[in-house]
Amino acid sequence: MTITFDENIPIFQQVAYIIEDDILNGTFRVDEQILSVAQFSQLFQINPATVVKGIGLLVNEGIVYKKRGLGMFVSADAKVKIQQKRKERFHKEMLADLLSEADKLGLTTDEIINMIKQLRKD
Amino acid sequence: MSIALACDNITKSYGATTALRNLSLQLEEGAIYGLLGRNGAGKTTLLNTIAGGIGADSGTIEVYGRKLSKREQPNACCYVRAEFSHFGGARVIEVLQIAAAVYPHWDWDYARELLKLFLIDPGQKIRQLSSGTRSLIGNIIGLASRAPLTLYDEPVLGLDVLMRERFYKALMEDYANHPRTILLSTHLIDEIAPIVEKICILEAGSLLLQENMEQIRMSAYLIRGNSEAVASFTSGKRVIYQEAYGRGMLAAIYEKLDDQKTRFAKEQGLSIETLSLQKLFLYLIEGGL
Numbered sequence: 001m002t003i004t005f006d007e008n009i010p011i012f013q014q015v016a017y018i019i020e021d022d023i024l025n026g027t028f029r030v031d032e033q034i035l036s037v038a039q040f041s042q043l044f045q046i047n048p049a050t051v052v053k054g055i056g057l058l059v060n061e062g063i064v065y066k067k068r069g070l071g072m073f074v075s076a077d078a079k080v081k082i083q084q085k086r087k088e089r090f091h092k093e094m095l096a097d098l099l100s101e102a103d104k105l106g107l108t109t110d111e112i113i114n115m116i117k118q119l120r121k122d
Numbered sequence: 123m124s125i126a127l128a129c130d131n132i133t134k135s136y137g138a139t140t141a142l143r144n145l146s147l148q149l150e151e152g153a154i155y156g157l158l159g160r161n162g163a164g165k166t167t168l169l170n171t172i173a174g175g176i177g178a179d180s181g182t183i184e185v186y187g188r189k190l191s192k193r194e195q196p197n198a199c200c201y202v203r204a205e206f207s208h209f210g211g212a213r214v215i216e217v218l219q220i221a222a223a224v225y226p227h228w229d230w231d232y233a234r235e236l237l238k239l240f241l242i243d244p245g246q247k248i249r250q251l252s253s254g255t256r257s258l259i260g261n262i263i264g265l266a267s268r269a270p271l272t273l274y275d276e277p278v279l280g281l282d283v284l285m286r287e288r289f290y291k292a293l294m295e296d297y298a299n300h301p302r303t304i305l306l307s308t309h310l311i312d313e314i315a316p317i318v319e320k321i322c323i324l325e326a327g328s329l330l331l332q333e334n335m336e337q338i339r340m341s342a343y344l345i346r347g348n349s350e351a352v353a354s355f356t357s358g359k360r361v362i363y364q365e366a367y368g369r370g371m372l373a374a375i376y377e378k379l380d381d382q383k384t385r386f387a388k389e390q391g392l393s394i395e396t397l398s399l400q401k402l403f404l405y406l407i408e409g410g411l
Contacts, residue, residue: 010339011316038298045290046316047154048298050336100388 015054126303132181143327157307159324173201200269206260210249227268254280342397363409374405
């Protein structure tokens, strides 16, 4: 399987996102083992050094933990941590990009909020 | 990290043509390198010189810290030439038997597995094979040799998309299980971007750029917008290519930008996007840095 990588984000971060997504959607549950570096590298055809770096991000953030000689496992509070981190990114990056586009179009804050409410209803 | 290969100041000329010009290059042990360059940039000459197929006019080559004599074929090295074409009259299995005798770490089980993966009949003669299948024979030798230093010259030349994907997958899997140093030349630049850890770009026989892939992804940008805004943003930065259109300007820069700088550019109404490796390569060659 090959996935198309977003050129605007370093691949190791995308490796972390892929694993985070799989934790959020229940593919990997608490205290379950995630894919090994070799499996991940082969599945997505990414250099193992890049995969190690991506998993390293998740270890530093306490989203996965290492069991010596066994592999990487999902932390108890992984979901909460991922959501917190991603909410911040949603706020600071995605909304900022959205607003910069809205500025080009001359949309007011009220107009934007109404659009969001409309979409939420549908 | 220790150095698997060190080329120092290599020059090689063919008559009036200089194929390699004072080229120095070091490869760290256990990493995969992509070797990029236009036709005639010197990629094959470099690989063949390292493998001892041709002797350099001057300069030295060290493999795992040992200096090679001229045209010495280093034991630790497996060189896979583009479109394997030796022993045309031999059968595939016979060619693999020769390789098995040459490479001390040869793995027969793995070689047989690869024949199945690449759908190759071991009884066929080399000259009956298509060019893509001949490339695959070379790749089987490169993989199953498990040589500490493996050089591939255009390993996906002539391969269809299915076989290219199978080769990349096998390369990744076997590299993860048996780490080694790999140098791989290709024109399909964006396909190898996620696979390689580092990139070497050759141009006119010299090394134009050697860099970590992740570093490149964080440093190569295309800026577009109003000429003045582009000029003021790129001022003092390393601009590798620019082109004006009407009141607009397109500029490729090679410089690490943090979030703050990116945000600032967007506030100035500039569009800013990361360059793919292929685009970076193109602009480097076009712009001449």
